[in-house]
Amino acid sequence: DTGFLQEPPCLKNQYEDDIVFKNILKKSLPASVLAEIEPDLSKFGDRVTKDILVMGDNVDTPNNHPQLKQYDAWCRRVDEISTAQGWKELNDVAAEEGLIAIAYERKYAQYSRIYQFAKQYLYMPSSAMYSCPLSMTDGAARVIELLGTEEMKNTYYNRLTSRDPKKFWTSGQWMTERPGGSDVGQSETQAELIEGSTWSISGFKWFSSATTADLTMLLARTIDPENGTVRTGSKGLSLYVAEMRQPDGQLNGVRIHRLKNKYGTKGLPTAELQLNGMKAKMLGNTGRGVPGIASILNITRIYACLGVACALRRCLAIAKDFAYKRHAFNNTLDKTPLHITTLAELELVFRAGTQISFYCVELLGRTECISESKQDADILRFLTPIAKAYVCKIGVNACSEAMEALGGQGYMEDVGIGRQLRDAQVNTIWEGTTNVLSMDVVRVMKETKGQCLVTFENVKKINRSVQTTFRLSEAAKSVEIALNNIKLFIKSTTSKIEMESNARQLTFALGKILAGALLIEQAA
Ligand code: MFK
Numbered sequence: 001d002t003g004f005l006q007e008p009p010c011l012k013n014q015y016e017d018d019i020v021f022k023n024i025l026k027k028s029l030p031a032s033v034l035a036e037i038e039p040d041l042s043k044f045g046d047r048v049t050k051d052i053l054v055m056g057d058n059v060d061t062p063n064n065h066p067q068l069k070q071y072d073a074w075c076r077r078v079d080e081i082s083t084a085q086g087w088k089e090l091n092d093v094a095a096e097e098g099l100i101a102i103a104y105e106r107k108y109a110q111y112s113r114i115y116q117f118a119k120q121y122l123y124m125p126s127s128a129m130y131s132c133p134l135s136m137t138d139g140a141a142r143v144i145e146l147l148g149t150e151e152m153k154n155t156y157y158n159r160l161t162s163r164d165p166k167k168f169w170t171s172g173q174w175m176t177e178r179p180g181g182s183d184v185g186q187s188e189t190q191a192e193l194i195e196g197s198t199w200s201i202s203g204f205k206w207f208s209s210a211t212t213a214d215l216t217m218l219l220a221r222t223i224d225p226e227n228g229t230v231r232t233g234s235k236g237l238s239l240y241v242a243e244m245r246q247p248d249g250q251l252n253g254v255r256i257h258r259l260k261n262k263y264g265t266k267g268l269p270t271a272e273l274q275l276n277g278m279k280a281k282m283l284g285n286t287g288r289g290v291p292g293i294a295s296i297l298n299i300t301r302i303y304a305c306l307g308v309a310c311a312l313r314r315c316l317a318i319a320k321d322f323a324y325k326r327h328a329f330n331n332t333l334d335k336t337p338l339h340i341t342t343l344a345e346l347e348l349v350f351r352a353g354t355q356i357s358f359y360c361v362e363l364l365g366r367t368e369c370i371s372e373s374k375q376d377a378d379i380l381r382f383l384t385p386i387a388k389a390y391v392c393k394i395g396v397n398a399c400s401e402a403m404e405a406l407g408g409q410g411y412m413e414d415v416g417i418g419r420q421l422r423d424a425q426v427n428t429i430w431e432g433t434t435n436v437l438s439m440d441v442v443r444v445m446k447e448t449k450g451q452c453l454v455t456f457e458n459v460k461k462i463n464r465s466v467q468t469t470f471r472l473s474e475a476a477k478s479v480e481i482a483l484n485n486i487k488l489f490i491k492s493t494t495s496k497i498e499m500e501s502n503a504r505q506l507t508f509a510l511g512k513i514l515a516g517a518l519l520i521e522q523a524a
């Protein structure tokens with residue numbers, strides 16, 4: 001064949017090639033910290049385009065998708081899930097590169113979170129969703145740090161935060177049941193105290209994504225040891241931690257009912273689980289399961305938000321390189337005004353998503369490492385649902401647009417955008433759907449009697465500091481007008497129904513204001 005062959009787009013070092021990301025780090029880290037971690041980021045930025053990319057591709061190859069073997073040849077129940085070789089390698093890389101450890105070693109105090117999430121940002125788009133078990137592992141480590149016993153800290157916490165692949169454990173998070181994933185207060189699973197501090201848990205978990213993990217955090221309805229009664233609703237749920245396997249290697253009272261047949265996240269072994277006498281320990285107080293597990297949710301929601309931002313970054317890296325190489329109508333696409341405008345719009349979404357994600361990460365680091373950071377904790381509590389709902393929604397649409405930027409080739413599996421789009425989509429659903437997060441935003445506004453909006457006073461401060469150029473001050477003015485409109489809406493809305501039915505629009509409007517303020521600040 002002697003005809004035309006298109007020069008393919010290629011991925012450059014994903015740290016060195018990403019000016020937006022580098023500028024965010026420059027702004028949020030002290031120069032000395034950045035100087036110290038930069039060689040590692042640069043090395044990792046190269047790895048995610050080489051061996052780590054190969055591992056992710058291996059996971060997402062159809063023949064390698066997880067498979068469930070329920071029985072051995074002699075009809076013994078075994079419930080073994082086989083995963084790709086790449087899946088195991090991605091686990092080892094995660095431990096060795098400190099993808100969890102960096103946050104808990106706290107070598108750079110509150111900046112450790114930024115360093116850790118910077119590596120997650122590079123890793124996620126190549127990892128074919130290994131970031132999912134990692135996000136829950138991170139949340140589990142935090143919950144044990146906050147609520148665990150000394151014994152749990154000496155065993156589980158040390159394993160979850162280890163850099164040694166042989167010692168490193170991952171954790172799942174089991175909340176969702178058939179009657180309700182958003183409304184977990186409908187959960188049916190029950191826990192009965194059997195001896196000492198050991199509980200026996202039975203029920204059915206409808207979604208478990210980190211099924212090959214070593215540990216799990218789960219909610220169950222506590223049977224009162226005194227009188228055998230249970231409390232209905234979410235106040236009857238407590239948080240438990242359980243090992244997946246018993247010391248002899250057998251599953252700990254778990255049967256894998258089946259693997260889910262999913263639209264995306266194909267390499268991730270999401271399963272339905274029957275629990276029958278799973279031995280577990282309680283974490284925190286009886287009936288405080290939802291607030292307890294919220295510490296995981298508030299971390300995994302930041303992962304979901306960043307997950308979409310960096311999926312879009314990967315799509316754009318491919319689309320931009322293609323634009324330099326593809327000729328149409330006597331020009332390369334990068335010299336074509338409409339194509340460039342299309343990519344510029346996506347770039348704006350990417351920048352907004354990345355700025356918002358790292359702002360949340362910065363706050364997370366502060367809340368964990370600075371003792372008087374109550375104000376940061378309040379801001380983060382309000383911003384996390386806004387960030388996750390807004391960034392995931394705009395980001396997935398933008399990934400779809402990026403696919404079109406490569407024409408028909410964008411739709412081809414081996415070009416690399418298809419998987420990003422499919423895998424990005426789930427982030428609008430898991431860890432709280434857009435509507436549930438919007439209701440959470442309204443809840444925080446109600447609980448704080450609107451005080452949380454003071455957070456957005458920062459927006460004004462940012463804006464005041466950037467009255468430097470005409471364009472920026474015009475943008476700053478429109479951000480302030482939008483904020484005033486929201487305040488007027490809240491003041492004038494007394495009906496619960498009106499507030500609830502507008503919760504989503506309100507959340508998106510707050511997301512847009514936040515994006516505007518952060519983009520203006522970065523540009524100044
Ligand atoms: C790369 C991406 C990686 C991500 C991977 C993820 C893999 C997939 C894993 C999953 O999807 S795990 C399942 C995730 N499930 C959810 O996110 C559930 C969504 N539903 C909600 O968030 C509901 O709003 C909620 C379950 C919290 C409602 O529960 P309740 O108990 O009916 O609500 P309620 O009574 O309002 O809240 C109970 C308490 O929890 C309250 O505290 P108090 O009792 O002290 O008043 C709330 O303030 C507190 N709470 C609720 N959400 C909170 C929170 N506290 C802090 N932060 C939050 N986010």
Ligand code: FAD
Nearest residue numbers: 173174175176180181182207208209430431432433435436
């Ligand atoms: P429902 O709660 O039934 O919601 C249905 C619809 O109703 C949604 O659009 C929702 O926004 C809307 N809705 C519900 N309540 C309200 C309201 N008050 N106001 C307005 N709208 C409302 N869960 C785990 O616990 N562990 C896991 O590892 C896990 N992995 C997952 C992996 C994948 C691939 C997927 C897709 C899901 C996973 N989940 C997991 C489950 C996920 O968290 C739930 O699917 C999600 O929380 C929604 O719950 P649901 O499916 O029961 O939907």
